[in-house]
Amino acid sequence: MARVFxxxxxxxxxxxxxxxxxxxxxxxxxxxxxRSALARLLAEPPDLVLLDLMMPDLDGMELLKLLRLDPKxxxxxxxxxxxxxxxxxxxxxxxxxxxxxxCKPFSPRELVRQVRQLLAAPQGETSE
Amino acid sequence: xxxxxLQTRIARHIAFAVVVSLVLSALVLVVFRHRSVxxxxxxxxxxxxxxxSKPLAGLTGYLGSSGRGILDQQVAALRxxxxxxxxxxxxxxxxxxxLRSESGTVNVxxxxxxxxxxxxxxxxxxxxxxxxxxxxxxxxDGTHVYRVVAPVVQQWGGHMYSLVGTFSYERVDRQxxxxxxxxxxxxxxxxxxxxxxxxxxxxxxxxxxERLRKGAQRLSEGKLDERVFVSSRDEIEELAEVFNAMADExxxxxxxxxxxxxxxxxxxxxxxxMVANVSHELKTPLTALRGYLExxxxxxxxxxxxxxxxxxxxxxxxxxxxxxxVEELVQLSHLERFTSLDAARExxxxxxLLEGIVETFRPRVEARGIDLTLRLxxxxxxxxxxxxxxxRVFLNILDNAVKFTPAGGTILIIAExxxxxxxxxxxxxxxxxxxxxxxxxxxxxxDRFHQVDPSSRRRYGGMGLGLSLVRNIVEAHRGAVWAExxxxxxxTFVVWLPIIEKxxxxxxxxxxxxxxxxxxxxxxxxxxx
Numbered sequence: 001m002a003r004v005f006x007x008x009x010x011x012x013x014x015x016x017x018x019x020x021x022x023x024x025x026x027x028x029x030x031x032x033x034x035r036s037a038l039a040r041l042l043a044e045p046p047d048l049v050l051l052d053l054m055m056p057d058l059d060g061m062e063l064l065k066l067l068r069l070d071p072k073x074x075x076x077x078x079x080x081x082x083x084x085x086x087x088x089x090x091x092x093x094x095x096x097x098x099x100x101x102x103c104k105p106f107s108p109r110e111l112v113r114q115v116r117q118l119l120a121a122p123q124g125e126t127s128e
Numbered sequence: 129x130x131x132x133x134l135q136t137r138i139a140r141h142i143a144f145a146v147v148v149s150l151v152l153s154a155l156v157l158v159v160f161r162h163r164s165v166x167x168x169x170x171x172x173x174x175x176x177x178x179x180x181s182k183p184l185a186g187l188t189g190y191l192g193s194s195g196r197g198i199l200d201q202q203v204a205a206l207r208x209x210x211x212x213x214x215x216x217x218x219x220x221x222x223x224x225x226x227l228r229s230e231s232g233t234v235n236v237x238x239x240x241x242x243x244x245x246x247x248x249x250x251x252x253x254x255x256x257x258x259x260x261x262x263x264x265x266x267x268x269d270g271t272h273v274y275r276v277v278a279p280v281v282q283q284w285g286g287h288m289y290s291l292v293g294t295f296s297y298e299r300v301d302r303q304x305x306x307x308x309x310x311x312x313x314x315x316x317x318x319x320x321x322x323x324x325x326x327x328x329x330x331x332x333x334x335x336x337x338e339r340l341r342k343g344a345q346r347l348s349e350g351k352l353d354e355r356v357f358v359s360s361r362d363e364i365e366e367l368a369e370v371f372n373a374m375a376d377e378x379x380x381x382x383x384x385x386x387x388x389x390x391x392x393x394x395x396x397x398x399x400x401x402m403v404a405n406v407s408h409e410l411k412t413p414l415t416a417l418r419g420y421l422e423x424x425x426x427x428x429x430x431x432x433x434x435x436x437x438x439x440x441x442x443x444x445x446x447x448x449x450x451x452x453x454v455e456e457l458v459q460l461s462h463l464e465r466f467t468s469l470d471a472a473r474e475x476x477x478x479x480x481l482l483e484g485i486v487e488t489f490r491p492r493v494e495a496r497g498i499d500l501t502l503r504l505x506x507x508x509x510x511x512x513x514x515x516x517x518x519x520r521v522f523l524n525i526l527d528n529a530v531k532f533t534p535a536g537g538t539i540l541i542i543a544e545x546x547x548x549x550x551x552x553x554x555x556x557x558x559x560x561x562x563x564x565x566x567x568x569x570x571x572x573x574x575d576r577f578h579q580v581d582p583s584s585r586r587r588y589g590g591m592g593l594g595l596s597l598v599r600n601i602v603e604a605h606r607g608a609v610w611a612e613x614x615x616x617x618x619x620t621f622v623v624w625l626p627i628i629e630k631x632x633x634x635x636x637x638x639x640x641x642x643x644x645x646x647x648x649x650x651x652x653x654x655x656x657x
Contacts, residue, residue, distance in 0.1 A: 010412055016419040023428045054408050083411035104408075105415035105451045108422050 003027040007037040008052035020108045034058030053082040068097040135334040142326035154311035162304040173295040176210040177278040181291035185280035215294040255290045336364035352379040407458045476511045496535045505544035517601045524594040532562035553626040565613040574599040
């Protein structure tokens, strides 16, 4: 069973994402703080990370950068979940090493589709 | 050749003035000098004649051959007294010449058979009257001479003679010629001097002008702290002061503009950040709502009673609507910043973009039995624009068309190459069979918050931002958008987008572009596209 790690500072969002993924049969870990999330991610890399961009303290971009710098986190697929819909934002995160991007507000079905697609793709390969 | 032209002009003026005054004064001087020398010569000739007449007449006593030696000696001595004398004649009262001294020889005519006589009437008259006179005469050989008649009246009567002296102007003329040459030489030397002086003077004037020119040039090259210092105490100095004042003003204005611009940039950034935050703040709760509502209606959270199911559907629909409006607001606030095409540009294949949009609308139109058709010309060029924005344009237009087309209606999208106002581009027309738009509203529908019928907000949803967004985006791409409609029959929205920079075709070999009237009236002619 694939293990998905959800990082978002909004408890409601974490809750929603966890509910959707659990309903689809994924094992879910969550964290609402960027720093502790990074530590846990590196300690035990999951199969996929759902990452919010706008977080206090350590935001999504920074977390992604630090994650990719560590050999243990460099290959974990990351799906960015953000309210930013701008082309530049999306391009920026993909350049930082995110594997895919989903804009808020999204449909649960779309989210599940993207998660499955990323997990099916060979490790380290970027999905559209 | 631009440089130094003014200097040459000034120098030429100075030189001209100097040369003219030099020549004039030299001429005047030479002529006056000549006259006075001539008068002097004549004066001394007359004095000489009256002084010499008596002793010379007295020599007639030596006319005998024995006294010739003395006579010749005396005459030569008397002649020495004047440089200009060429001939001396002693003439009796009848006009017969008694003695003539000419070019070193003395001839004496006494009791001769036919002595030479004076023929000149005026001279002869003076001689016969024993008057003194002086005349300027032109000799038969063309030379000018001065002839003086001085009477010799002896106290005791008896012999009455007159002296006729002939004086040459040659010495005077020689002096005149030499002073002419001297003046010419002075003029030539003066000319050279004048040239040097005038160029130097003009250079002095030009120094200030040249500094001003260099200063202005550097200023125009953007060296705003350039100033010019001239201390010529004239208009050029004033001009330099005015120039410096102008440069100060320019520098200040540009500094102020730069500061203002920086402030605006900061404000713009702040605004962009704020929009991003607001959209985040709005979208996150919307996401939670949408997610849970979808999970509920899909039965992911257990079965819900029928009545509640309907309520969940209504919530879902309204959350959906709210999401669209938030997205519109964010887009619009972004767009206000675009006065030109500074958005990220990329190559867009309109074909796949339109096909993608039609696919997203497919479920919605099929649910209402609307026939949605896409007709693409084979030769659609690639556009270089912001793909996200162009997608937004057609999403909004199609959303509008679907909204206003009744169940069972038709929507037709036609895209083809089209030349508009001399520029190549692509024309996309979205024609629906809806309620249409009143003629007077055709232009205003693109205004922000405008809706044809205030009640349509309730009926069809939306804040009237969709078409205003469309216009903003299209105009930012230097394109054109307009609507055509016949009320009750349907409406056609026309978008024209220019091909920017490169003109390239999509891989499929193209047909020639179809030229339409600008009102797009021959819509039947492109059905095969």
